[in-house]
Amino acid sequence: MRIKLRNMRANLVGNGGRLYAEPSPSPDETSFQQDNVSAEYYNSPYYLAHKNDLQPIPPVRAGVPGYLNLADFLPDEVNTAINAAQKITFHAVGDTGAAKVNQAQTAAMAIEQEASVADAMSGDIQSGGLTGPAFFFHLGDVIYNFGEAQYYYDQFYEPFRNYDRPIFSIPGNHDGMVFGAASATPQVPTLEAFLRNFCAATPGSSPNAGGLVRTVMTQPGVYFTLDAPYVSIIGLYSNVLDSNAGVISSQGGHFPILKGDVQLKFLTSELKRLKADRQAGNRAVILAVHHPPASVDAKHGGSASVEQDMDSCCKAAGLWPDVVLSGHAHLYQRFTRVVGGKQIPYVVSGSGGFAATPPQGSVPTAPYTIGDTTLEVDPIVEFGYLTITTDAKTLSITFKTAVQGAVAVRDSVTVDLSQGKVTSGTGVPGGGGSKPKPTPGNAKSPKKLTKK
């Protein structure tokens, strides 16, 4: 336990009896309830034969809209406080799961890395009061390595047991991978456990929570919009491929399994729905997608197809987002993209605890521009998370690292929403992020900003 939590507190009870945090703080676990051995499945005949296959997108639950209202998840006193403050704050980060156990890393180390981030976020909730962070929007890869139900306790419910706010999530590639227990064929449909824990028809306890109180979420599907005061977040599902290949559409029929392009229709429709409110200055609009459109990470580089698909929807709707958030690459990166004179931060924060991975090969020194996108600060290869605040006039994003109990602000950016301009973007004293530490085999030729 790195963050001191108050011993006595009244936890939130949201609409429908929704619960979030345990009644009493407890120490972090020191060993896995279920030892994670799923990495072995990477060598299975089924995985090797199908690792480049996309998976179908589960349909949105029938009879429900594609968007949620945050007010339905919080008690009246929190909703009232947010509206009185005329601004909202929330958390975002991806790739949180503690599972990476190998010769160089013990289970205790993996647990500590995720716990350090989760405890810092929970500490923000405790210290922030009614107008502190209102929710956590997870950027995907909740459960490693294959989204298995049996690991939800160790990787999600236990680490966030003191996080007394709702947690929404888009799936990452690991959440949607199809796995088998130990065999040559898949035994569980894609996203089955994710749907159970994040897209349930009704609030209630989870069979995967190990008795912890957090209520399952009732998202309409794996792509959805969260409408909150002063901000809407449109989340998309970029499917199951590892590496750089996020896929949100059939790409003109190239991927028949995604025929119908439901997410492109959804995104265009949602941008049109939000357009008038955005143009009236009532709310910011954020896009969230697990695979980053821009990234300098060689293993998890930029996903140009995702960017092109999102661009087509923005053009059709006549509305561009104010911010794009992603995970997948296990570090922090901040870019500014300029579209039609509008400056849009593209922020990658796949730094939630699974791994901290330096870019492979030396990266250009920030600022570094290619095309319409500029890497603004040198990537930060440490565990940490985003805190975002907006009043619909300005929007700020802060990246804090949380390593072995030490929490530090490392970068921040502010956007004037009416002007579509980044008005400040300095990091910590020194002017920005830290340079990635060189690792063996990491001294290759300079790498260009990846936009395939």
Ligand SMILES: [Fe+2]
């Ligand atoms: Fe990922």
